[in-house]
Amino acid sequence: MMRYFFHSETDNRSTDGEGVELDTPEQARREGIQMCAQMMHDAPKSFWGSRPWSVTITDEAGLVLWNINIDASESAAGLSLR
Structure with missing residues (x-):
């Protein structure tokens, strides 16, 4: 098993100091x-209009394995619904 760390960034940065042991990269x-x-579910209102959010997954040595970036934009049609 390998230990993976899940760091998140929204309007604040959260560094995972514990990590999780998992069997596979998948x-x-x-x-x-x-x-x-879960981040989007917990704070949908703060997601809209904020800067892009991200989750960075690293290994025990701190090597970045994957970045997941979450962003949204509104079209003119969406703005008209306000």
Whole structure:
């Protein structure tokens, strides 16, 4: 098993100091995606209009393995719904 660390950045940066032991890289990627979904679920209002959010997944040595970037924009049609 390998230990993976999941660092997030929204309007604040959160550094994962513990990490999670997982069997495969696929599990780590899945965990990163689930983390993004949970972040958006927990704070949908702060997501809109903020800077892009991200989750960075690293190994024990701090090597960046994957970055997941989350961004959104409104079209003119979306703005008219306000």
